Amino acid sequence: MTTETATDVFEAHRPVLTGVAYRMLGRVADAEDVVQEAWLRWSGGDRRDVREPRGYLVRITTRLAIDRLRQIKARGETYVGPWLPEPYVTDFGDTVPDTAERAVLADSVSLAVLVVLESLSPLERAVFVLREAFGFPYADIAAMLDRGEAAVRQLAGRARKHVEERRPRYEVDPAQRRDLTERFLAAATDGDLEGLMELLAPDVRLVGDSGGKSRAPLRVLRSADKVGRCLVGAARKGVPDHSLRFLELNGGPAVLVLSGDRPDSVFQLDIADGRVQAVYIIRNPDKLGSLATA
Numbered sequence: 001m002t003t004e005t006a007t008d009v010f011e012a013h014r015p016v017l018t019g020v021a022y023r024m025l026g027r028v029a030d031a032e033d034v035v036q037e038a039w040l041r042w043s044g045g046d047r048r049d050v051r052e053p054r055g056y057l058v059r060i061t062t063r064l065a066i067d068r069l070r071q072i073k074a075r076g077e078t079y080v081g082p083w084l085p086e087p088y089v090t091d092f093g094d095t096v097p098d099t100a101e102r103a104v105l106a107d108s109v110s111l112a113v114l115v116v117l118e119s120l121s122p123l124e125r126a127v128f129v130l131r132e133a134f135g136f137p138y139a140d141i142a143a144m145l146d147r148g149e150a151a152v153r154q155l156a157g158r159a160r161k162h163v164e165e166r167r168p169r170y171e172v173d174p175a176q177r178r179d180l181t182e183r184f185l186a187a188a189t190d191g192d193l194e195g196l197m198e199l200l201a202p203d204v205r206l207v208g209d210s211g212g213k214s215r216a217p218l219r220v221l222r223s224a225d226k227v228g229r230c231l232v233g234a235a236r237k238g239v240p241d242h243s244l245r246f247l248e249l250n251g252g253p254a255v256l257v258l259s260g261d262r263p264d265s266v267f268q269l270d271i272a273d274g275r276v277q278a279v280y281i282i283r284n285p286d287k288l289g290s291l292a293t294a
Contacts, residue, residue, distance in 0.1 A: 009053050010042055016054065016134070017061045019109070023129045024065035024122075025072075026085035026114045028290050034064045058136070059144040062126050069122040080212030082220055084280055085114040086287040087249045087266050106251025108133035111280050112270055114250070116166045120159055127152055128159040170270040170277055177271050178246070178253040184269060184276060185244070185255060188231045196231060200224040201275040206231075211284035214265075227279060239264050247291070256291055263288035 017038060021031035038061045050056045090109055107113060108129070117125050126145060130136045138156070142149040171177070180199065187195035206227040208216030215234075221227050242264065245256045254268040266288065270278035282288065 006043060006047060010039055010057065013054050013057050017057055019105070020058055020061050020129060020134065021065050022088055023108060023114070023117070023133055024062070024125055025069060026118065028086045028088060030068055030072075031065075034061060034068055037064050055136075055140055055144070058130070058134075062130065062144055066122045066126055069125070073122070080210070081216065081218040082207050082209055083115075083118070084111055084207060084209035084282050084287075085250070087254070087282055087291060089291070090248050090251050105133060109251045110170075111250050111268060112168050112170065112278065113163065116163050119166070120162060123147075124155050124159040124162070127155040128163065131156050132160065132163075168270060168272075168278060170272045173271075174248075174253060176274075177269065180271050180274070180276065181246075181253050181255065181267075181269055185267070188235050191232050191235055193228050193232050196228045197224050199276050200228055201272070201277050204276055204278065206279045206281065208281045209284050209287070211286060213285055214283040216281055216283045231279070261292070263291045266291070 014035065017035050018031055021034040022028065025031050025034070038057060041060055042057060088109060090106065117128065120128065123145065127141055130141045130144070131138070136144075138149050138152050141147075141156075142152045145152065147155075184196070184199050186192075187199065202224050203222065204224050204227050206217065206221040208218075208221075210216035210218075212218075217230065221230055239257055239259050241260045243258045245258065247254050247256050249266065249268060252268065254266055256263060257265045257267070263285075264283070266280075266282040268280045269276050270280075
């Protein structure tokens with residue numbers, strides 16, 4: 001395999017590698033670092049015996065992501081307020097034509113699922129991502145992780161049960177989410193508390209991630225009354241020279257709020273039964289830099 005061919009092969013698989021790394025880490029910069037390290041190992045290594053590049057590259061990326069995740073956990077850093085994953089632009093385009101497959105990929109990268117994945121061990125998270133999001137056979141995952149197939153099946157079962165027990169229920173229909181997001185945004189922007197309350201589920205949650213670096217609730221708010229009043233109050237204070245942009249982030253419609261040309265915050269909703277079940281607001285500036293050119 002020539003150097004040029006090796007580059008072409010790697011670039012062809014880069015979206016999958018980035019997808020694996022991001023789902024493992026929940027951080028765009030860390031995922032990009034892992035993929036770059038995988039490229040260095042691929043381009044500088046002996047590729048003569050590589051018969052299946054995709055599996056080989058996913059194995060390298062997964063192991064590097066596990067190492068990075070263990071380093072992050074070992075540092076034991078404290079985070080101010082609720083933590084949410086860094087927003088990740090997802091545009092599957094024509095690369096994933098199958099509707100069912102698109103739904104699986106969108107679900108596996110959602111904010112709700114990624115928050116739950118943070119509570120898994122690195123190995124459990126790797127097995128869950130490779131099996132549930134990308135559909136790798138257990139035997140292949142076992143080879144990637146140097147584990148027996150029985151052990152991998154056990155890890156997968158434990159991880160799947162953990163995620164199913166803890167992740168919120170929501171609908172992934174993009175048209176419905178977009179429609180409700182637009183109505184929600186209009187009511188919040190107009191300070192229409194009554195209209196907003198009609199859209200919110202009684203037990204709705206608001207999760208605000210600021211990292212202590214901007215204004216956002218430092219605890220999860222629960223109930224339509226508390227969430228509605230918080231949103232109306234925030235809208236009244238406003239954002240200087242603001243503009244709004246719809247994006248597809250983490251598998252669903254989201255709103256990027258800009259202050260001038262600078263990303264100020266990201267809003268995304270979880271929807272079920274035609275009502276807003278959760279409101280996610282990301283205002284930590286460290287997590288918004290990648291959206292400046294989105």
